[in-house]
Amino acid sequence: MSPDVFLQHLVNGISLGFIFGLIAIGYTLVYGVVKLVNFAHGDVFMMATFFVFYGFTLFMMPWWLAVIFGIVVTILLGVGIERIAYRPLRDAPRISSLCAAIGMSFLIQNIATVVFGGRQKSFYVPPSLTTTFVIGGVRIQAITIATIVVSVIVLLLLTFLIKRTKMGLAMRALSVDFDTAKLMGINVNRTIAFTFAIGSALAALSAILWALRYPQIWPFMGVFPGWRAFTAAIIGGIGSIVGALFGGFMLGMVTILLVAFFPEAAGYRDAIIFVLLVVILLVKPTGLFGEKKSR
Amino acid sequence: MLKVANLNVYYGGIHALKGISFNVEEGKIVALIGANGAGKSTTLRSICGLKKVREGEITFKSEAITNKPTNDIVKSGMTLVPEGRRIFPNLTVTENLMLGAFLRNDGDEIAKDLEWVNTLFPRLKERKDQKGGTLSGGEQQMLAIGRALMSRPDLLMLDEPSLGLAPVIVGEVFKVIRKVHQEGKTILLIEQNALGALKLADYAYVLETGRIVLEGKGEELLNNEQVKKSYLGG
Ligand SMILES: Nc1ncnc2c1ncn2[C@@H]1O[C@H](COP(=O)(O)OP(=O)(O)OP(=O)(O)O)[C@@H](O)[C@H]1O
Ligand SMILES: [Mg+2]
Numbered sequence: 001m002s003p004d005v006f007l008q009h010l011v012n013g014i015s016l017g018f019i020f021g022l023i024a025i026g027y028t029l030v031y032g033v034v035k036l037v038n039f040a041h042g043d044v045f046m047m048a049t050f051f052v053f054y055g056f057t058l059f060m061m062p063w064w065l066a067v068i069f070g071i072v073v074t075i076l077l078g079v080g081i082e083r084i085a086y087r088p089l090r091d092a093p094r095i096s097s098l099c100a101a102i103g104m105s106f107l108i109q110n111i112a113t114v115v116f117g118g119r120q121k122s123f124y125v126p127p128s129l130t131t132t133f134v135i136g137g138v139r140i141q142a143i144t145i146a147t148i149v150v151s152v153i154v155l156l157l158l159t160f161l162i163k164r165t166k167m168g169l170a171m172r173a174l175s176v177d178f179d180t181a182k183l184m185g186i187n188v189n190r191t192i193a194f195t196f197a198i199g200s201a202l203a204a205l206s207a208i209l210w211a212l213r214y215p216q217i218w219p220f221m222g223v224f225p226g227w228r229a230f231t232a233a234i235i236g237g238i239g240s241i242v243g244a245l246f247g248g249f250m251l252g253m254v255t256i257l258l259v260a261f262f263p264e265a266a267g268y269r270d271a272i273i274f275v276l277l278v279v280i281l282l283v284k285p286t287g288l289f290g291e292k293k294s295r
Numbered sequence: 296m297l298k299v300a301n302l303n304v305y306y307g308g309i310h311a312l313k314g315i316s317f318n319v320e321e322g323k324i325v326a327l328i329g330a331n332g333a334g335k336s337t338t339l340r341s342i343c344g345l346k347k348v349r350e351g352e353i354t355f356k357s358e359a360i361t362n363k364p365t366n367d368i369v370k371s372g373m374t375l376v377p378e379g380r381r382i383f384p385n386l387t388v389t390e391n392l393m394l395g396a397f398l399r400n401d402g403d404e405i406a407k408d409l410e411w412v413n414t415l416f417p418r419l420k421e422r423k424d425q426k427g428g429t430l431s432g433g434e435q436q437m438l439a440i441g442r443a444l445m446s447r448p449d450l451l452m453l454d455e456p457s458l459g460l461a462p463v464i465v466g467e468v469f470k471v472i473r474k475v476h477q478e479g480k481t482i483l484l485i486e487q488n489a490l491g492a493l494k495l496a497d498y499a500y501v502l503e504t505g506r507i508v509l510e511g512k513g514e515e516l517l518n519n520e521q522v523k524k525s526y527l528g529g
Contacts, residue, residue, distance in 0.1 A: 169386075169390060169393065169394060172383070172386060172390075173383055173386065173394055175385070176384065177381060177383065179345050179377070179381075180381040180383070181394075182343075182344075182364075182365035182369075183343065183345075183365060183374065183375055183377065184369070184394045184395060184397045184398075184442075184446075185365075185366045185369040185370055185446065186366060186394075186397060187364075187366050
């Protein structure tokens, strides 16, 4: 394999890694604050693509508006799920909200199948994103670059939000101690709703980037990206944003490089990913960037 | 300033507070003393809305606050330094202090209060960028008090601030409480260290298994035979 082709795969892997990373951060953010694995995250991801799809085809919005519309409606969906399914169970044993999350996942998939139909639909990709650049022999699609640029901007904004704003401070306080956070005057319900809003916005963004890359959408499309990103979050150490990003990268790379170098083994990629997960957890049970102590 | 009337609180079937009533007058230091499990922490947690009250009435600045959300109660001008300090180990000293000022938007005044807290606890200033979890027990207690002061409360409640600290540090903590009081804060202090608390307090209540069994001026209780026997080691 020539260096050019290798570079091409590398850029591709980075781009896919960012998408997994963004989904994984959605899991890790919510887990960090409320200690709940939001199993419906992959399905919220799926719903985002349909919101954009219908915004564009049904409501005849310009594409950019359909994207904004999709993100906003997805945020409402995510916050709504927390409100009706998770908040009432907040003081219940953790297994209850976990079951609620799994149930919510199935519910969304099945409602989507009834409402949208089970057949695949084509997701519109603006022609400008399918152009291919050739930079010194390396062929790169515009969407690959756009994915990287968008991801970097989102990550910078997210870092700013968490490290430098009051809401971020409230989220970090809530992640270790609910009662003391309340004593600081933090409104727990509002902060958790905000956390779900951010998580859902990340799901929507990553879903749109995903659909631009693989432009077929259907009600179960969130299942595998969801599981892989969840794995990425665990590998990185759930609760850790850097960890989720790193885990996502690792998965993106493994996926792309496997297809590139060992095409005949590509069918085993999920098996390989899970072997990786098991090995990492055996060596470091809290994940690569996980905290030593949990609540 | 704070009125508690006939407070009844349960943990499942356990009747933890059996009709407690007491007052905290503005500008005073009031102490609540009692042995382990007497219900001291439960009393403070109920006042702050962290524990549900089954029966009774809590009034703060002439407004009923019984079972209101904690963030609203804190907003009305009281705060609690919780038992065991409960600082945020993952946040820096400065971030911990800023969380105390979470409900405030008056930037200049916040800066002034930060300056004040730093003069009260010079050690915190030296450690301002350090993670809260890396502080010593005494420093954590100071941070917890400083954090509470950052909300600029009218009523400051402290749950066993001397717990687990070396005698020298205990002395320092009590000194700071006195200083804060001189700056015009009303204080409700809970202690197992009855001697220190009674010396400091204008008025005190003795709590025993969920009931108030005795009350009086600080120095009166110090000389009370019953208190001497049970809480001051003879
Ligand atoms: N979470 C809980 N669940 C069940 N019972 C509790 C709980 N917290 C406190 N209790 C009970 O309520 C009673 C009062 O407890 P509380 O913590 O208020 O006592 P305290 O006076 O603060 O004691 P200490 O000096 O040990 O802090 C005790 O009998 C205790 O066992
Ligand atoms: Mg206690």
